[in-house]
Amino acid sequence: MVTKSVIFFDIDGTLLTHDKELPFSTKEAIFKLKDEGHIVAIATGRAPFMFEDLREELNINTYVSYNGQYVVLDGEVLFTNPLKISSLEKLTENALLNEHPVVFMDHEDMKANVPEHHYINESIQSLKIKHFPTHDPYYYKGRDLYQTLLFCPEGEEKQYEQNYQDFDFVRWHPFSVDVVPSGGSKAIGIKKIVEKLGFSEEHQYAFGDGLNDIEMLSTIKNSVAMGNAENRVKEVAKYVTKSVEENGILHGLQQVGLL
Incomplete structure (x- = not known):
């Protein structure tokens, strides 16, 4: 009998290739995990609306989004950690003076504080998603925001x-940085889920490749860095698998004995 485990997967560079394609071997492996009774979850810096299609394709209803700020367990919101709006307002004013646009993000949408900017275009287009921020400079007012893009x-x-201690800044693109609540991370979001489900650390697994995966991979006992990950990411992981394009998810799951 297979002992049930929970496995968290990052999206970009982990589940999806550089071209934002889901390898057939990855999809097949995910469904095999589910068939054997394991819980498969996503842990990403993306907003929930940025990976709806992927969740539907893989039939995944548990996820950590916004690098841990918006956590959903089996379709129900389990935990939220919004940005401090007063500090965000000051940061936005400063960024405008520096000609650095921002995009405000809640669980449903994202809005830019400027009508147009090539930094926004290049960064968001690299994600190859259907959504694109429209203009609303006051979207931060009267609602919870879980991440802002600077x-x-x-x-x-x-x-x-140096100047905004309420936030952590995590670069994900040459032109863009995630702004999240200070101390917030995928690891904290994952902790909320595993505590609710009651999994011991021996039965927790995580796969990732980016700088925003470092805390997750250094916290989860059975952590796997993708072959395409940066060296700093590989150094904190227990295992290193092949790259996402080389069936890295399947290989990694075989490495750790889940498949």
Whole structure:
């Protein structure tokens, strides 16, 4: 009899290739895990509306989104950790002076504080998603936001890191940085789920490749870095599998003995 485990998968560079395609071997492996009674979940920096199609394709209803700020267990919201709006308002004013646009994000939509900017276009288009932010500079008012995107070249986020202690800044694109609540992470979101489900650490697994996966992979006992991950990510993982394009998910699941 197979002992039930819970497995968390990052999306970009882990489940999906650089071209945002889901390898057939990955899809097949996910369904085999589910058939054997395991719980399969997603842990991503993306907003919930950015991976609806993937959740439907893989029949996954448990996920950690916004790098841990919006957590759903079996279709029901389990935990939220919104941004501090007063600090966000100040950051946005500062960013405007620096000609660094921002995009406000809640669980349903995203809105830009400027009508148009090539940093936004390049970054969002790289995700190859259907959604694109429309213009609403006051979208932050009167609602919970779980993440904001700050658009600036690499290195220019340092000034914000020094001045806005309520936030953590995680770069995901040469032109874009995730702004999340300080101390928030995929690891904290995952902890909410595994505590609710009662899984011991021996039966928790996580796969990832990006800098925003470091805390997750260093916290989960059975952690797997993709072959295409950065060295800093590989260093904290217990296992390193092949790249996503080389059937890395299937290979990794075989490595850890789940398949």
